[in-house]
Amino acid sequence: MPERLDAFMARANAAYYATHDPFADFTTAPEISQMFGELIGAWAAVTWASMGAPAPLILVEAGPGRGTLMRDMLRATARVAPDFRAACHVHFIETSPRLRAVQAAAVPDAVWHECLDHLPAGPAILLANEFLDALPIRQFVRRHGGWMERFVAAGCFVEQPAVVAWQAPQGSIIELGEAAAAWVGGVAARLAAQGGAALILDYGTAEGSPGDSLQALRSGAPADPIAAPGTADLTAHVDFAAARRHAEAAGAAVWGPVRQGAFLTRLGLRHRAAALARANPGRAAEFADAAERLSAPSRMGALFKVLALSQPGLPMPPGFAA
Ligand code: SAH
Secondary structure, three states: OOEEHHHHHHHHHHHHHHHOOHHHOOOOHHHHOHHHHHHHHHHHHHHHHHOOOOOOEEEEEEOOOOOHHHHHHHHHHHHHOHHHHHHEEEEEEOOOHHHHHHHHHHOOOOEEEOOHHHOOOOOEEEEEEOOHHHOOOEEEEEEOOEEEEEEEEOOEEEEEEOOOOOOOOOOOEEEEOHHHHHHHHHHHHHHHHHOEEEEEEEEEEOOOOOOOOOEEEEOOEEEOOOOOOOOOEEEOOEEHHHHHHHHHHOOOEEEEEEEHHHHHHHOOHHHHHHHHHHHOHHHHHHHHHHHHHHHOHHHHHOOEEEEEEEOOOOOOOOOOOO
16 A cells, blocks of 8 residues: 555654664754753743743743753753743653653653643743654655655655646646644644744745655665665755744744844854853864854755744744844
8 A cells, every 4th residue: 555655754753763863863953052052042031031921831842852952941041041940841742752761861850742732731932943844744746647646655656646736847846744834833823822932943945845855864874765664864844934824824923934044143143152162262163163053054054944933912032033
């Protein structure tokens, strides 16, 4: 039986995250530098104040990996925004038992959930860094006779007729990130009803379907995405235009997407790198290099985008521009 690409991707990634250390295959912004978590901690503390400083605050991270972003946020805010830190109840959305154990070592007082619906009620700040790119996608190909959808059968791509009516030249590929869009819609509905804000960071496009962006990393190298399911990390670019539409339809206010380079620069990345270099002169080059990796357009600064959602009526959050 051919398996639709999104079902294949969901199954392959669940097996991959349950059995592998993904950080052997790729690195992420919080793993590059503590500055990432420190700046996002400042973002969360300022946003919390703009919400009226509710206590308790449900602080949620989806797909927290090694727990590094949350650990760095909590450490930094305990020092510079102790009231915020004291209000936080930390919740993780994570399906991999293996990664839950790693996260527990970094953030011992977190509470784990399988999905968004299981979180406790109340005002919340949600974070997701490189989470949406792991969610399953569908792909459609325009052929001579009409649109076909991609399935996987016996280790190969096969196509079956699809009932869609887009206009595009022959050979075009359209990707649909339905799971990511639905997740963003669910977050937006929660924020509109119960208050709070969300920050979503990932690689992707601001202008619509990314075309064929499915990629696989096996042992750190690009690999065939459908060979040996469960042995490679499968990702796709996030369609931030679709995320915006779903968030607005669900009643949230939306800012961005803006480029990660501009976002982190507005939050003070350069100043933070300089301050850390002054305090640790022997590591000055390391902090400068990390700031460059996170923000230069040729590194992560342009491909990665940042989208914020909030309850209606909050001021524009830090890092965005009118
Ligand atoms: N945010 C981290 C890790 C990114 S890797 C970082 O920036 O370093 C993707 C993370 O999402 C992993 O923790 C993985 O186990 C988790 N994940 C993937 N699919 C998921 C799903 N459907 N539900 C919950 N967590 C998921």
